[in-house]
Amino acid sequence: MYNYSTKKSFQLINVLIIFFNQYFCSMENMRLDRVSKLLQKDLGEILQYDLKHVTKKSMVTVTKVQVSPDLSLAKVYLSLFATSDKKTLLKDIKRHSKEIRGKLGFRIKNQMRVVPDLQFYEDDSLDYIENIDQLLKD
Numbered sequence: 001m002y003n004y005s006t007k008k009s010f011q012l013i014n015v016l017i018i019f020f021n022q023y024f025c026s027m028e029n030m031r032l033d034r035v036s037k038l039l040q041k042d043l044g045e046i047l048q049y050d051l052k053h054v055t056k057k058s059m060v061t062v063t064k065v066q067v068s069p070d071l072s073l074a075k076v077y078l079s080l081f082a083t084s085d086k087k088t089l090l091k092d093i094k095r096h097s098k099e100i101r102g103k104l105g106f107r108i109k110n111q112m113r114v115v116p117d118l119q120f121y122e123d124d125s126l127d128y129i130e131n132i133d134q135l136l137k138d
Helices: 003-051 084-095 097-107 125-137
Strands: 059-069 073-081 117-122
Touching: 003 059, 003 073, 003 097, 073 084, 084 097, 084 117, 097 117
Parallel strands: 073 117
Antiparallel strands: 059 073
């Protein structure tokens, strides 16, 4: 039914499809990485300098930002230091998320069309590492 040249052309088409899928998927991942790094840098500066009335004397660090593939949602992971009540501070930051999103939109207006919705989470990886170190010392 198929001759040799038809089989070869189908194989070539399949190889090209696989190559283009891998290439464009990696390009998409590179784009998401660039966007997440941009958001991480700008959100860190906003939380450090522009929102001192929210963070007060505590130190807030943006450890990671995960962006959805359609760039509509950003999960922001925060490390909270020099505070006695981390949950209250995280609630205050969540309460001011619209203000943070507005300041972020002003900063990234030339890089992105739409500012993603922000969801804030506490990053407890440093506490986990500290706990493991303590267990290893004992």
